[in-house]
Amino acid sequence: MPENDTTPAIQFQGVIKQFGHNTVLDGLDFSVAQGDRVTLIGPSGSGKTTILRLLMTLEEADGGLVFVDGEPYTHEMRGGKRVPIPEKRRSLVRRRVGMVFQQFNLFPNMTVLENIIEAPIHVLGKPKAEAIADAEALLDQVGLAEKRDERPTRLSGGQQQRVAIARALAMEPDILLLDEVTSALDPELVADVLGVLRNIAETTDITMLIVTHEMQFAREVSNRVLMFDGGKIIEEADPETIFTSPTHERTQEFLRAIL
């Protein structure tokens, strides 16, 4: 749990990430306050998704430090050296971070309900009855209560994504990472998913880090927008400012191309 409200939920300090010879993040510094809703925008390859993947430990940073609620996450400084943190400690921090993927990544061998209760039971140690009751409430919240015993493959993309959101929320995360969650959906299914997310943004104080091409959604939900280019933040502002009067030339070009 956060020590107090001024401890950032997420903090990157000089984070470096390279893929082969390609430097995706080059000494990135930024932080996200508790309860912030931050949207990352920028051309593909600018490192936005890498930031989410680092926070989910799906990638390992090559340099720098990442803090969650003020705690070092994957690496820490000890005796002036950057050393990896053992899996057991990482796991405790990781539990506070949830992620929703572009491709949903639901487990096809489980029912909708089983997808949602798997981690609460086997990670948090929740009693099964309680996990089921919580999962049913979440399914209700995302409008899929009647799909509880279906296999995910029998659902539409939009429904699968709403199940994936419920699955992430079932872990009661402090931080929710949304990685292009509407990009794989047919246009007519996007609205339902965004509606669910808007509802979460309005009714909870979960910190959200969003990578999206839905600028309208970014505008409605986020209170801060960061424009990435070449692994660096080149501009940041509230959504109103960045979408109506961006100052950086690259931001203007990007928004012209995308809107």
Next chain:
Amino acid sequence: MNEAAWSWAHAAAVLPELLVGLRITILATVVGMVIASVLGLVVAVVRRSSLRVVTMPIGFLVEFIRSTPLLVQLVFANLLFTQFPSLAIGCVVLGIHYATYMSEVYRAGIDAVPKGQWEAAIALDLPRSRTWGAVVLPQAIRNTLPGLGNYAISMFKETPYLFAIAVVEMYTAAQQYGAGTFRYIEAITMAGLLFLLLSYPTSLLVRRLENRLA
């Protein structure tokens, strides 16, 4: 006067003995496949480890078993472990031999599980045991069912090698009948027909399973 080239009387007479042998053939195939399926899975999972001290010796052993004939392995094991009954040795050697092939089937099945499944498991902080046991293997094993069926048929057809270590399965039973009556042609033909009668419908079943899973 020549005896008739084909005697229906002998073909009928050998049948009861072949059916006794067939029970051993099926027993060896079932036990062998159980060993191959379990051991093959263990080998496939262990070979994914990043510890070279673990993967190197197992990799060597797998290559060694695959590069030597089953017949040689059977005879060798039978000479080495004289204290065990030949049938038990036969089942275990068949099982270990086929485990090296089954491990490849499992490996392909595990590789076919999308990367996103592993990532979702990490995102939910699932422990490794749950990631393997509840997410990856149930999906991987589904992909391996046709391969398992094909190797079962293949093993079934290789049980005549047990002849070499004096296990009286169906082929050995046919040989014995031939030796006693000099009617090899009937005995071997009937044994061949029984093999066909069992393996062909099974292969059709496996193909249907393949189509259903595809």
